[in-house]
Amino acid sequence: MTTQRTKLLEDPELRPFLPLLWVAWSDGDLEQDDLVALRSRVEAMPWLRPAARHALETWLAPDAPPSQREMRTLLDTIHKVSATLSPERRRDLAGLGAELADEGTRRALAELEDALGGGAASELFAHLATAEASRTREAPPKPTAPFDVSALGAWLDGDVKMVRDQARTFLADPEHRAYGLPVPEYRAKVAHWLADLAARGFGQRAYPGITSDEKDLNAFIATFETLAMGDLSLVIRFGVQFGLFGGSIFFLGTEAQRHKWLSQVASLDLPGCFAMSEVGHGSDVQSLETRATWDVVSRTFVLHTPAESARKDWVGGAAQHARMATVFAQLEADGEGHGIHAFLVPIRDAQGKLLEGVRAGDSGHKMGLNGVDNGRLWFDHVRVPEHALLGRFAWMNAEGHYESAIANPKKRFFTMLGTLVGGRISVATASVAAAKVGLAIAVRYASARRQFGPEDGVEMPLLDYPAHQRRLLPRLATTYVLSLAVARLRSNFGQRIRDDEAGDTRELEASAAALKALASWHAVETLRECRQACGGQGYLLVNRLPDLCADVEVFTTFEGDNTVLLQLVAKSLLTGFKKRFESTGVAGIARHLLSKARVAVTEKNLLAVRRTDPEHLRDRAFHLAAFKYREERLLETAAARLRKRLEANRDAHAAMLAVQEHLVALARAHADRLALQWFDESIADCSDAQLVPWLDRIGALHALTRLREEAAFFLAEGYFDAQKEHALRKETTALLGELRQGAVALVDAFGIPDACLAAPIAFMDPAHPRW
Known part of the structure; x- marks a missing residue:
C-alpha cells in the first residue's frame, strides 16, 4: 500500500494538493473539517481526471493514515516541486492552503516550512496570510467579455434552453467523465450512465405522444446534441437505444406496436439495437441479403443469414447489452420478393443469454467509441411471430397475403428509410457539439499560454499570433454557422412530424444528408487542428482532444457515408433541376x-x-x-x-x-x-x-x-x-x-460545463499563465 500510495504523488495534477495533504495529516489524524475542506477543493476543480481523483481519495481515507515513511516521501515531493516553481506559482500553491489557515493549520504549515528549510522551498508558504491579496494585487485584470456571454448562450439555446440545461446538469457531474479505461470497464460505465439518463426520463422525449407530452422530436435531438459535449460513447449508446432502435418502432410500427414496446424502450427495460448494415452491403441498403421468409401455415417469419456477406455488422449494443434487434431484411412471401422491411427480433433472454438460432460476435477494439459494444449478428432460421414485422406501411392480411399502403416498391422503400432521417440530423448536431468542445479547449488554452514575444521579455499569448488565429478562428466561425444551420434543420424536422409525418420528405432528407456530411467533416478537421494547435498538451488524453479526434472520425461514416450521401443530394438537385x-x-x-x-x-x-x-x-x-x-x-x-x-x-x-x-x-x-x-x-x-x-x-x-x-x-x-x-x-x-478580442467569450457562450470540458489546459489562469 505504501509503495502504491507514494507512487501516486508523481502525478503532476496532484501538485497543488500536496501542501494540503501534509496539513491534513500533520497531527497524525485526519479531522472531519479537514476532509470536508479538501473535498471541497477537489470539487472546485471538476476537470480533474478520474485517476487524479482516485489518488486523492486514496490519500484522504480516514481509516488509512499515512505511515511515517509516506509522510517523509510526501515532504520530499513538496520540496522537489517547490524548488522548481517560479515565485508566482509558489504563491499559487500557498493560496490553495489559505482556506485552511486556522491557527492549528498555521502551526502545521510552520512545521512544514521548518522541515523544508530555507531558500526556495520556504517561499512556498512565506505569503500564506497574504497570498490571495497579493495575487489579486499583482495579477493583471482578466479581460472583460465584449458582449453579454449569457445572453449569447441563451440565444444559441433558443426554445430548448430548459432541455439543454437539464442535460448540462447531468454533464456537470465529474463522475460522468472517464477515459483510459479497459474496454470492459468503459462499456460497463457507459451502460450505467445510460441507465441514469433513462431514469431521468431523457429517453421518453424520443416518442412524443407515446411516452411524453412533447409535440415533436426537438427536445430529444437537443438532448442528444447537448450530451455530445460529454462522453461520445454514451451519446452513441443513447442514440442507438432511443433514436435508432426505439425510433424504428416509433416511425415504422403500428399504434399497437408503439404502445406495446416504446415505454419499455424509453425506460431501458428493453435494451435494443439496430441491425441494418451488412458486411457485404453498407450504404446499399436495397441490396441487403438477410432473408425474412413468410410461413403462411404458422403465420411466422423465418429470419436467416444466407451467407457471410449477409452478417449484420457494426451493430451498437449487439455484442453485449441488447436483448432485441430491429433487423432489416428482404421480405419474401407467396414466392415473391417485396423488398426491405424491418422486423423486431429477440436476440437475448433477460439474463443476457443468446437465444436459439442467434449468434453474436464482438467487433473488437476500435479507433474510438470503445464504450459502445458494437457487434455482429447471424440468424439461423430464427422464427418470429407475424407482429414482429413493423407494420405501419406493410402487413400480412387475414388471408396470409402481403399488403402495403404504398403500392410502388421503390417508393415504399424510400418512404421507410425516409422516416429514419432523424438519425442523420442527430449526427449533424453531435458533430457540431464535439467541434465546440475542441474549440473551447484550444481557444481558452491559446488565450492563456504564452510563448516568445518582443525584446522587452513579455511573452505573447498564442492567440495573439495571426497564424494561430487563422488556425482556430475561421473554424470557430464555421462552427457558429453550422450550429444555427442544424438548429434550423432540427426545427424543420419537428415541423414535419407535427404537420404531416407521412408526407413527402425528400427535401428534408436532402438537407439532412447535406448538413450531416458538412458538419461531420468539419468536426473531424476542426478537432484535428485543435489538437495540433495545443502542441504536446493536445496529445495528452487528460486534455480530451485525442479522444475527441478518435471518436468523431466515424461520424463521417455512420448514418450514411458522407461521399455517398452527397451523391444522393446531387441526384435530388438534378431531379429538381429537370422538373423546373x-x-x-x-x-x-x-x-x-x-x-x-x-x-x-x-x-x-x-x-x-x-x-x-x-x-x-x-x-x-x-x-x-x-x-x-x-x-x-x-x-x-x-x-x-x-x-x-x-x-x-x-x-x-x-x-x-x-x-x-x-x-x-x-x-x-x-x-x-x-x-x-x-x-x-x-x-x-x-x-x-x-x-x-x-x-x-x-x-x-x-x-x-x-x-x-x-x-x-x-x-x-x-x-x-x-x-x-x-x-x-x-x-x-x-x-x-x-x-x-471576443474569442474566449464566444466559446464560453457554448455553455459547456466545466466537468464536461474536463481538460486542465482549458482552465489555465490568464493572470498566471506560466505552469
Whole structure:
C-alpha cells in the first residue's frame, strides 16, 4: 500500500494538493473539517481526471493514515516541486492552503516550512496570510467579455434552453467523465450512465405522444446534441437505444406496436439495437441479403443469414447489452420478393443469454467509441411471430397475403428509410457539439499560454499570433454557422412530424444528408487542428482532444457515408433541376436564361468583379450571391455533362460515374449555401443590438474563408479577379483580429460545463499563465 500510495504523488495534477495533504495529516489524524475542506477543493476543480481523483481519495481515507515513511516521501515531493516553481506559482500553491489557515493549520504549515528549510522551498508558504491579496494585487485584470456571454448562450439555446440545461446538469457531474479505461470497464460505465439518463426520463422525449407530452422530436435531438459535449460513447449508446432502435418502432410500427414496446424502450427495460448494415452491403441498403421468409401455415417469419456477406455488422449494443434487434431484411412471401422491411427480433433472454438460432460476435477494439459494444449478428432460421414485422406501411392480411399502403416498391422503400432521417440530423448536431468542445479547449488554452514575444521579455499569448488565429478562428466561425444551420434543420424536422409525418420528405432528407456530411467533416478537421494547435498538451488524453479526434472520425461514416450521401443530394438537385423545365416548358427556360443574364449584369460585371472595399467584402448579399452562383453553375454544368452522355447512348450508371466528382462538388456547394442562408435567416431574428455585430463578423469570416478556399472556381468563372482574391485575404485578416478580442467569450457562450470540458489546459489562469 505504501509503495502504491507514494507512487501516486508523481502525478503532476496532484501538485497543488500536496501542501494540503501534509496539513491534513500533520497531527497524525485526519479531522472531519479537514476532509470536508479538501473535498471541497477537489470539487472546485471538476476537470480533474478520474485517476487524479482516485489518488486523492486514496490519500484522504480516514481509516488509512499515512505511515511515517509516506509522510517523509510526501515532504520530499513538496520540496522537489517547490524548488522548481517560479515565485508566482509558489504563491499559487500557498493560496490553495489559505482556506485552511486556522491557527492549528498555521502551526502545521510552520512545521512544514521548518522541515523544508530555507531558500526556495520556504517561499512556498512565506505569503500564506497574504497570498490571495497579493495575487489579486499583482495579477493583471482578466479581460472583460465584449458582449453579454449569457445572453449569447441563451440565444444559441433558443426554445430548448430548459432541455439543454437539464442535460448540462447531468454533464456537470465529474463522475460522468472517464477515459483510459479497459474496454470492459468503459462499456460497463457507459451502460450505467445510460441507465441514469433513462431514469431521468431523457429517453421518453424520443416518442412524443407515446411516452411524453412533447409535440415533436426537438427536445430529444437537443438532448442528444447537448450530451455530445460529454462522453461520445454514451451519446452513441443513447442514440442507438432511443433514436435508432426505439425510433424504428416509433416511425415504422403500428399504434399497437408503439404502445406495446416504446415505454419499455424509453425506460431501458428493453435494451435494443439496430441491425441494418451488412458486411457485404453498407450504404446499399436495397441490396441487403438477410432473408425474412413468410410461413403462411404458422403465420411466422423465418429470419436467416444466407451467407457471410449477409452478417449484420457494426451493430451498437449487439455484442453485449441488447436483448432485441430491429433487423432489416428482404421480405419474401407467396414466392415473391417485396423488398426491405424491418422486423423486431429477440436476440437475448433477460439474463443476457443468446437465444436459439442467434449468434453474436464482438467487433473488437476500435479507433474510438470503445464504450459502445458494437457487434455482429447471424440468424439461423430464427422464427418470429407475424407482429414482429413493423407494420405501419406493410402487413400480412387475414388471408396470409402481403399488403402495403404504398403500392410502388421503390417508393415504399424510400418512404421507410425516409422516416429514419432523424438519425442523420442527430449526427449533424453531435458533430457540431464535439467541434465546440475542441474549440473551447484550444481557444481558452491559446488565450492563456504564452510563448516568445518582443525584446522587452513579455511573452505573447498564442492567440495573439495571426497564424494561430487563422488556425482556430475561421473554424470557430464555421462552427457558429453550422450550429444555427442544424438548429434550423432540427426545427424543420419537428415541423414535419407535427404537420404531416407521412408526407413527402425528400427535401428534408436532402438537407439532412447535406448538413450531416458538412458538419461531420468539419468536426473531424476542426478537432484535428485543435489538437495540433495545443502542441504536446493536445496529445495528452487528460486534455480530451485525442479522444475527441478518435471518436468523431466515424461520424463521417455512420448514418450514411458522407461521399455517398452527397451523391444522393446531387441526384435530388438534378431531379429538381429537370422538373423546373418539365413543368414550365419554354417559359421555364426563358426564366432561367433571364436569371443568368441578371447575374452577368449585376454580379459578373467589371465593377463587381473588381470591387474590393470592406463594406462590399463583408456584405451578406455578396456572400450569399456568390454561394448561390457556385451551386447553380455546378448544377447546370453537371446536368449538361450528364445529358451529353445520355444522348450518346451511354448507360445511365456509367454516365453518373463519369461525373461523380462533379456531383460531390455540387452537393458540397449546396450544403455551403444552405448553411450560410439558414445562418443569415437566424441572425436576422436576433434583436440584441450588442450581439448582432459579432454574429455578422462570424458570418463574414466563415463566408470569406470558404470563398478563398474555392477561389480557383470563382477565378476561372470570372466571378472575381486576382486583385479581389487578395483583398479577401486582407479582409479575412482584419476579421481575425476583431474576433480575437471576443474569442474566449464566444466559446464560453457554448455553455459547456466545466466537468464536461474536463481538460486542465482549458482552465489555465490568464493572470498566471506560466505552469
